[in-house]
Amino acid sequence: MSEAHDGRRPGSADAVDPGRFELLLVPPAPRTGWRVLPARVIAMCVVELQKLRHDRTELYTRAIQPALWLLIFGETFTHIRAIPTGGIPYIDFLAPGIIAQSAMFIAIFYGIMIIWERDAGILTKLLVTPTPRAALISGKAFASGVKALIQAVVVIVIAAALGVALTWNPLKLLGVAVVVILGSAFFSCLSITIAGIVLTRDRLMGIGQAITMPLFFASNALYPVAIMPGWLQVVSKINPLSYQVDALRGLLLGTPSHLLLDFGVLIFAALVGITTASSLLGRLAR
Amino acid sequence: MNLQPAPDSAEEAVSCHALDYSFGDTKAVDSLDLSVRTGEIFGLLGPNGAGKTTAIRCITTLLPVPTDRVKVFGHDAAKEQMAVRRLLGYVPQQLSADAAMTGRENVTLFARVFDVPRRERAARVAQALDVVDLTGAADRMAKTYSGGMIRRLELAQALVSAPRLLMLDEPTIGLDPIARSSVWEHINAVRQATGMTVLVTTHYMDEAEQYCDRVGLMHRGRIHALGTSDELRGQLRDRRRKEAREAGTPVPAGDTATPTLEDVFRDVAGQGLDEEGGDYSDVRSARRTASRLG
Ligand SMILES: Nc1ncnc2c1ncn2[C@@H]1O[C@H](COP(=O)(O)OP(=O)(O)OP(=O)(O)O)[C@@H](O)[C@H]1O
């Protein structure tokens, strides 16, 4: 059929060696059913790991803030003993909070990046692949978790270097990884959801910046809930970050915590986040 | 080896029927009827703001359409989104490769999301890169690529899943003449080897004349003329001759009197073309695209 046009096209003169194209003639067999989701999640996570391998500067620059928190805030309040921590040094109490905070910042920023990817056509093209919206968002959510997890490792190492008595029990560390990923999944979906509502870069940046600090302060990351004013306690109770911090404290320090509740809330929050963000993703395609 | 996937000649690659799409009050696509035949290179032509991108995005399932309006190889874009997407290779108007990854990684991502099995993934990605002559640059970061190379990389991303329909939205916008013809040569070579259907938008009339089997001239959301560029030019020439004869003016003759595709366009689009061909925002977005490429 195409032979008929050969004479007309100047560019078509060069012979095409069929062997060069062999594989490109056959469409791949589609994955179906439950296999789609893990495949897409892996694809998105691989992208994040590749990017991180090419450029590690973000890993280092993002380590500065948590280090300062631990070093200045942590050391100072350990000496002052102003905050009741149930018998452990304040810096130990603070470390899980800072791990959660740095993971949250990364996740929220990662969600914000989706607007850049939309504007750059990267997201647009992914939306035209056989990837259901929920699978795409899950992929993004877990990719942010992978990114946050690598950052968490850096913060844990810094904390350990500062003398925080952390567990090295592998099972508990695995739990830490799951907690960090679930929390990041929620927070990245939170900002994707906001992106789906406000639709423009500038507005999203403003809101993203406006919510991160309050989410951090209105949680048990810096101080125990018990010493908060009543209204802040309420906010802290509905803030998934509090449950993330509680779980991290329980796992890393062995302090009393509510692991079952924490995991339950984090899984639920991640599912709600993924569902909401997926349903709004179509608005970002328009 | 048979390089042509058995084309069902009765089947249309794309068919749009009475397709509308509005952004608020802007009617971007206005009861569009379009039919792209299997195996052809179809050019959708039109000025800024004609609705080309919107029409393309309706076909790709990016924009929601009602049922029975858009079909891709018989699959309804509203009801069978996944089936439609599996048949498509899409290159959007703006440069869409991920600058923070290498060329190979960019293509591999698309191999993954189109379910290319692991055992043939590397080989398939290598072939896609080879087809667009990026083998040598495959392991460089995409941010070091020129505009023409990025376009070819996007072509490789679209080809790695062996689509039956390649949809290219202004593939040559903002490229220098050499990069432009290189992109077209690669499109052609691939089309020849695979027999895939190509739907391309452009506002370069010369490209359309040279490379497209058929063109549709689009203006304000509608197709105003459809055919091969020779047909369209011939029709206009004959009509002008007839008009001239009837008016008693000298009949234009010979090659110099054959109108160009651009003349045809001015004829079908009427006088509105110069004054209203795209509002400010269209021009601005076109500029932005051009500067991103530059
Ligand atoms: N996301 C959007 N929101 C609002 N209006 C839009 C949007 N996208 C396109 N439009 C409007 O719809 C009309 C058609 O735009 P479209 O992008 O489809 O034209 P086009 O033919 O692709 O133009 P160009 O050659 O500039 O790419 C224009 O008037 C444009 O301003």
Ligand SMILES: [Mg+2]
């Ligand atoms: Mg366009």
